[in-house]
Amino acid sequence: MQKMNKLIVLLVFLFIPQALVKSQGTFECSGIIGTHPSLLKSGYVYDPNISIRYVKINIHYMLKTDGTGNFTETTDGVVSANSPYNGYTYAALLVNTANQRLASNPKMNLPPNNATPNYPKQYRFILAGVYFHRNSNYYYYPNGGYLLDLYGVNLGSEINIFFDNANGQNGGGQASMSGSRMVEIRGAWDTYNQWYATNKLIGTWALAGTITHEIGHNLGLDHTVRYSNGPCCATGDASCGDNCDDTPSRDQMLALGFDACCGFNQEGIATCDNNLMNYTGDQALTPCQLGIVFGNFTKDESSNGTKLYLTCSFTTNVLDLCSLGSNQLLYNAKTINFPASGCMNGLIPVGQSIVFTASDGINLNNGFEVQLGSSFETSIISSCQ
Numbered sequence: 001m002q003k004m005n006k007l008i009v010l011l012v013f014l015f016i017p018q019a020l021v022k023s024q025g026t027f028e029c030s031g032i033i034g035t036h037p038s039l040l041k042s043g044y045v046y047d048p049n050i051s052i053r054y055v056k057i058n059i060h061y062m063l064k065t066d067g068t069g070n071f072t073e074t075t076d077g078v079v080s081a082n083s084p085y086n087g088y089t090y091a092a093l094l095v096n097t098a099n100q101r102l103a104s105n106p107k108m109n110l111p112p113n114n115a116t117p118n119y120p121k122q123y124r125f126i127l128a129g130v131y132f133h134r135n136s137n138y139y140y141y142p143n144g145g146y147l148l149d150l151y152g153v154n155l156g157s158e159i160n161i162f163f164d165n166a167n168g169q170n171g172g173g174q175a176s177m178s179g180s181r182m183v184e185i186r187g188a189w190d191t192y193n194q195w196y197a198t199n200k201l202i203g204t205w206a207l208a209g210t211i212t213h214e215i216g217h218n219l220g221l222d223h224t225v226r227y228s229n230g231p232c233c234a235t236g237d238a239s240c241g242d243n244c245d246d247t248p249s250r251d252q253m254l255a256l257g258f259d260a261c262c263g264f265n266q267e268g269i270a271t272c273d274n275n276l277m278n279y280t281g282d283q284a285l286t287p288c289q290l291g292i293v294f295g296n297f298t299k300d301e302s303s304n305g306t307k308l309y310l311t312c313s314f315t316t317n318v319l320d321l322c323s324l325g326s327n328q329l330l331y332n333a334k335t336i337n338f339p340a341s342g343c344m345n346g347l348i349p350v351g352q353s354i355v356f357t358a359s360d361g362i363n364l365n366n367g368f369e370v371q372l373g374s375s376f377e378t379s380i381i382s383s384c385q
């Protein structure tokens with residue numbers, strides 16, 4: 001009888017995590033949107049003591065024309081669930097979770113017994129805006145660059161991330177490596193819908209991992225042991241991979257007798273590549289990869305760089321604000337005046353979390369008011385080089 005009890009307990013523990021992993025096991029990056037730049041190392045030597053850089057991102061929810069099928073401004077889109085989440089709170093939670101994942105850098109599994117440093121990743125994401133689009137024509141993945149043309153905000157200086165429906169397929173995403181940076185993620189709401197309805201979990205951990213991977217592409221990183229569109233590198237194809245010496249190629253590991261091209265949730269296997277730019281869902285980045293990311297942070301768009309995506313790149317000198325809308329959450333300028341001269345009042349919208357980032361000054365004038373349930377943060381930072 002005791003044996004039977006043990007068996008039942010064991011089955012419960014074996015089956016539940018497996019079910020969770022499978023429903024969350026949505027990590028497939030189906031490719032690169034737009035042009036794929038030729039792979040070059042940046043020549044930039046990463047200094048782990050650099051101050052943290054903040055990359056501006058917008059989150060867009062693609063809804064059906066009738067307003068159903070995704071998070072909305074006020075609900076999670078699942079009326080029966082009675083959930084505390086809406087499009088804004090879910091986006092904020094997701095960005096926080098992605099930043100938690102960026103805050104650690106696991107040691108590389110490969111090559112065996114390596115001494116590759118796992119430096120801190122000195123970059124994070126900051127939520128610049130949350131947007132809602134009601135158009136059934138663009139509800140299902142994939143839509144690619146059309147989404148950017150129709151709904152992109154501050155192209156070239158903010159990464160636009162679109163959440164559309166997986167239409168019954170697995171989740172995953174794709175991203176651009178050049179031009180205006182964007183990400184398209186499929187199935188975020190589908191996973192939330194399934195998880196929250198059954199066990200009140202929201203499934204943001206794996207999704208945050210997908211976002212850090214896709215934004216890795218935006219910032220100039222290619223897949224380590226895979227082609228850009230996903231398949232494992234073919235044996236003997238030296239052109240496949242990311243061109244970094246400290247991320248061993250699939251061929252190099254095959255020569256040692258094992259295959260490093262593993263799938264989701266296999267980062268615990270010592271012979272699997274646990275790099276952020278493979279598919280295990282783990283988050284390791286090497287000094288070479290960090291050099292590429294931070295090298296691109298020093299270059300502007302004309303050199304295919306990402307400098308303008310950082311909060312420390314101030315493209316506006318003085319921002320005079322009279323009123324704030326509900327979608328833009330981050331305001332970034334050398335000097336911010338709110339409310340500006342001549343404005344009656346300056347209200348932080350009900351329920352919103354607004355951030356002002358400036359290098360020279362933030363002037364909060366008569367009439368400034370943070371309304372009930374809202375939050376307001378200011379940050380003075382130096383311009384980046």
Ligand SMILES: [Zn+2]
Pocket residue numbers: 029030031213214217223
């Ligand atoms: Zn990818």
